[in-house]
Amino acid sequence: MKEDNYDVVIVGAGIAGAILAKELTEKKKRVLLLEAGKASDDYLSYLEVFYTALAKVPNSPYPNNPNAPSQNVLNLGPIPAGAPNLNGYMVQYGPVPFGSDYTRVSGGTTMHWLGHSFRMLPNDFKLHSKYGHGVDWPISYDDLKPFYEKSEWEIGVSADVEDQIYPGMGNNFFGKNYYYPMKSLPASYLDQKVAGGINGMKVKLGKNAYPLSVITTPQGRNSTPNKGYKPIGASWDNNIGQRCEGNSNCVPICPVQAKYNALKTLNKADQKYLTVINQAVASNLIIDPETNRIKGVTYKQYQSAQSSDHTSHTVQGKIFVIAAHAVETAKLLLASSAANSSDLVGRCLMDHPTMLTWGLMPEDIGSYRGPGATSHIPTFRDGAFRKEHSAFIVPVDNWGWLWGEFSPGSDVTRAINQLNLFGKKLRGYLDGFVSRQFGLQFEFEQLPQHANRVTIDPNYLDQLGNYRPVVHYDISDYTRAAMEAAKGVSDMIFAKLGVEDYTELQPRRYRLSPMERGQAIHSRAQGIWSALIAWERTNQIRSLTKTRNHGITKTCTSSDRAACRLLELPILR
């Protein structure tokens, strides 16, 4: 055992761990932070790796580290009945592949998050009593509200309160004098075209008609600061990245760190009270049989990702926080038989399954410029339809068909190889075709389903002998019904805007051939399940302290995550 006895030992230097480390060290608590991956003092080398990656998927810039592996969407594949897909780090039993990933380096998954920073709506907390589905939360929106405010100021969210009008938000959604730390980022040119075309348009879902609105998206990237806020630039030079420069690359890596990542918070921690051990993979929690509380963490420390050589250590502390990401946290608890009298650890795994629709606008809309999305349609986040199917949010994509078709790489390849174009005609064709590309993302709520879960199995271990996550995952009828409804919404929007629909809703192939990887010169993920492409949000709200109380392993966004963590802090006072 290490002699040090820390006030708090945190496992994981992602946004959850970093915020805690910052808040606790500010209160002069001695904190040890164990991080499985490398320290991110070499951010620019990630960027170089990104440039030369053939398929520019979310994890492409980050080290492939067999000692602290993470899922890569390139390993997704169909799952044969009865046998798991073993291609990637996750052991996937499906029946639907869990299509998301996370990043195991210092800074965690915020390294490649998009930065959208939404709050949940009051009715999200009362889904069962209001709409007869899912469960009610033991807390309400109002309980969480002050922590949303705090985390928005920590992340540095850009938005104007007066633009943020959502269904069912009630009349005190934002505090009376609340403002975001930075002003809204400008809506993209194409957002303006879409808003001009569909604002106020009524769309019928079930018995009711819903008026569409297009509003700017709150996002964790730097714009013009409001009073009392100083934008935080790149971790290696604060003068860089003071404002979003329109690199259009928020996923997988912002070259200037204008987009928030957890390194910014970590840097703010009072280093006098903080000890960080990188390349230290927590593998077991030691439980005191008398008190039934955690008294130590065993971790495996390695020197190089290339070798499995490592040494094992144990540290002690008063309080332990497992902030290793929803999937890894569940794994660690299960591996240690900790906090699982309810048999709920790892259950109710969620994502936000995504459906893409795409087509050609009648004119050049200047696609492929700016942050991933600057506006969204909030109309279907709440309403009576939630009795029939789940809610969804609709970001208006600034990146054309990148995700649906690997455009424009695939357009180039097709124009050259199939259309036999070259020279000026090739240029003309691409110019006319690509700059009109338009896409909507429909991101769906999932309900807590016990069968959707992370488990462990001694047959599936990684190079250090730690468990690999074994995942069972499906999409319920409640969510699928929303997808149907959403396709109808998309059809109406496309009709109103005069968009030529190119959406391909057949199941898509999973694996990319080398040629296709060449086309995917910049793809966030690859086509998966009937254009349902699921990218992450796997967060458990539940923490060690709450495990026994209730059964929700709710996924939440980073800002939810931050708020949830902050909510738990008072117990430390």
Added chain:
Amino acid sequence: MKNKQSSVDDFLDLSSLLTGFDKVDLQGTGLAEIYRKEVLGIIGAQITTEIEKAGTAIYRKYRNREKLMEEAVRTEILSHAVLGPLAKNITSMWYLGVWNQMPQAWLDHVGIKQTAPSHVISADAYKESLVWRVVGSHPPGAKQPGYGTWSLPPKTR
């Protein structure tokens, strides 16, 4: 007269025909020599010289006469069993910064046993990939156009 022109210049003539970009633009990417080396390394001198010669001849003869030029490129290069697939690959290399592995049938045909797999040629190749210029944007993660530019109408090109 014949030997006066350097081979990189031949490669640029060919590339200009295939990409529809002026030689000066291609030269400006700083990648012409690197790309030529890439082709030479993967395909060998014989076929590379053959395609460069075909390209430079058409370029000199029909420059600025679009229709005749297109005709000649289609006849002499694109529909040629050996040169056609290679020409397509060189075009996509300029547009995407990626070398795509040559199709197996082609490799068998010309008798190449082992060949380079698909790869991004270099970080610069990615940054200079022509497709982004054509569509009035920039390679994601590089050549950032600046705050708020995305809210302005697209450039007329």
